[in-house]
Amino acid sequence: MRSERPVDLLYVNDDDQLRELVSRQLRAESDRLRIETADSAAEGERLLAERAIDCVLCDHHMPEVTGVEFLRSVREDRPDLPFLLFTNTGTETVASESIEAGVTDYVIQDAVENQAPLLARKIVTYVEHRRAQRERDRTNRRLREIAAVTDQVWWVFSPTWDELRFINDGHEAIFGQPAAEIRDDPTTFLDKIHGDDVARVRQAMESASAGTPQVVEYRVEKSDSVRLWVESRCKPITDEDGAVASLVGLTRDITDRKLYDRELTETVDQLEEFTATVSHDLRNPLNVAAGNLSLAASDIEDDGIDTALDAVGRMDTLIDELLTLAKEGRTLGERRDVPFREIVEKSYENVRAPESSLRVTDSVTLACDPARVTQAFENIIRNAVEHGGSGVTLTAGVLPDGGGVFIEDDGPGIPPEERDLIFEKGHTTREDGSGFGLAIVERIVDAHGWEVRVTEDPGAGARFEIAT
Template sequence: MADEDRITVLYVNDDPQLLDLLDTQLRNEDPRLDVVTAETAARGRELLDDVAVDCVLSDYHLEASNGVAFLRDVRDTHPDLPFILFTETGNETVASESIEAGVTDYVIQKAVGNQAPLLARKITTSVEHRRAQREAERTDRRLREIVSVTEQVLWVFSADWSELQFINDRHEALFGQSTETLRDDPASFLERVHDDDAERVQVAMEHASGGEPQVVEYRVEKSDAVQLWVESRCRPIRDDDGDVVSIVGLSRDVTDRKVYQHELVEKVDQLEEFAGTVAHDLRNPLNVADGNVRLVADEHDHERLWTALDALGRMDALVEDLLERAREGERVGERQCAEFAELITGSYENVHAPGSSLDVTGSIALDCDVTRVMEAFENLIRNAVEHGSSDVTITAGVLADDRGVYVEDDGPGIPASERERVFEKGYTTAKTGSGFGLAIVERIVDGHGWSLDVREGTDGGARFEIVVGDA
């Protein structure tokens, strides 16, 4: 038997015969029990200082004292040590005093019969309960030590969100709200959520209570001058019967990512506008110069004129190349041959959307900038997860005649009246995110010389078709 399974019991009784009898009976009843005995409360107190005792069993009538007085003395130094009072009387005053002093259990001694089985059960139950509590406290301390170094908020709520069971100190930094306030009113964090996002967060909470893992992004207003974007991921915890008993999750600040997406699109727009202006302003004088030189060359066949025309032609080619590079905006770099199935699977793993699923039905080789194409696929997958339920099914496959590929989901879909607008910067049908995800997808597809279209999916969700032509 392992040492950690053994239970040391201190039995105090001023009758040596009863000490010996119950000692023997308890050991015979449960081999885990090691009994140390004392005939006085004073000796029992000494043994508590010398021996690692798991439970105290004390008679009420003791020489020069009584069990309740001994109990009070023990509680001064061992406030949670299991203490069972074993007495011949059922006096209500004794019972009341024992409970007030913090007794763990109270057993009436019978004149005839072996009560060792009952006492053994009460002793082991009390000790195992205390050990479980201490292990839970150790686990809680270790968990708090671990989460104290993370930048994310780790939290655990009851299944109906009415009780906050655990949260680390990062909540206050992220939400600008004390953990005490949240513990007193677990729903109070919704007061920090932007009005336009609150309903979506509440829907996600309801789905989580129903057993569905969730990923949701929303704005948090810490003060009048500070607004953050927060991403929360949660998973329901079930008991042995399959019922949801709690919700565990992580929340993190994703403001930088949102700002980066916004700035990226703005910079690309500025570059395109600049390049278009430069190209237009240069081409006009180039056309004038080219036309006049050609007129002179028609009348005077001179080598220098043809040299000038060649230089003007190279300048026109440079302007065209500048415009093309600006339109691509570094979205498309060196291309290589890659299998669509591998690209979409890798993109799905990068998004990390627990609860969802990916079904790849076919594959073709794509000549592409792998990094940029995976970024586009990640945005399509993230769009499906954020605009549908967390258990959304994503299907990816090949268009007829291998002319391209598609990515579709079984979510709510996109109304026909909105499909022309979904690629506009800042537009989103679910009021979530910055609205740049699909705009970036369109830019990457255009940069490859491909075309992108959105349709209704097989199961009514959104279907994005990418036609790659000869790719």
């Protein structure tokens, strides 16, 4: 047997020679066994009181107190301690009495065969089983202590959902159903689910039983007047053969989140309606002003008219970027896998800076909303062209660790004192700049759960790194 955690064995036998022989054989058989011996039940009681004993091996025929009587005494305080009777003679009466007293195992000595291998295996097996059971009990106690103070439902079902193995008191708080009721009939929680959601929940249960983790949201009719939105997460636990052995999960109340999402959707809808109206009401007079200024410029050479036309053009840009910022709270569109090279090259083409150049050194797949990311890259490229000149050279590629992408230019770079400010709304170093371009970049990157940063290599141009 391989050496693992030691097993402390108490061997009780009034026969000195047999006690010594069996002890020596057991030690030779397993280096895990640490053996204490006693020549009587009284001595055995003393050793049990003084030392931590994992298992008792005892003869039955002893003077004053027999092995079965000793067993009964041990069971009064140690109901789960492994206790093996190992006796040279045995009768049905002794066997029956020992079983009734709670013996772990009953072995008849064989005068010819060395039974140390059998005994060693039995002792180690029973001790490991007891240790494992105690560890499970400790874990369950800790789990119940934690579960008792949470408002979430923690549960464990059998793979077929017909046996409830664990559930905490949070079930009644959310489902309005006593835990005892669901223990008696494990699937009665379905009766509390809104009728339109039951089929979806059943489908999730079947998928979990087949081994696929599940997350499902549904409505619970807690009472005639109370309806909740809840989220259940389920993870199948498999055995060594890969078969589903149990289904573990938790259920939590997400009603407040659902209400917030609905309010946010309503707010975004109102905002989009507002921005559309503002855009229309601002662009109409701007178009009229721009048209009349253009007509005047064709008839009259006046620097003031050209300045006014530039101002109108800048106002049009400001409206575009302000409307973009106003919609930044909108959720992303559908994400899909798109090559970085494809997005950055399209963004570069959209900026229309023919005297500049773009080199893409490497590519990686981005799971993103392509339209929003294209907009972000356009703003980075436009920033490079505006600050580095129309002949600026841009380079795009993948970060060395593969954890993101970058876009850099060979322009004048960004001074250290400006790097903490460039993503703030309204910050610009150009008289005709809006100060919103890079702020939009940061919002789009944040919406994807990414991070954008500017490197600090002086004189090496601006480099924007996006960690994905």
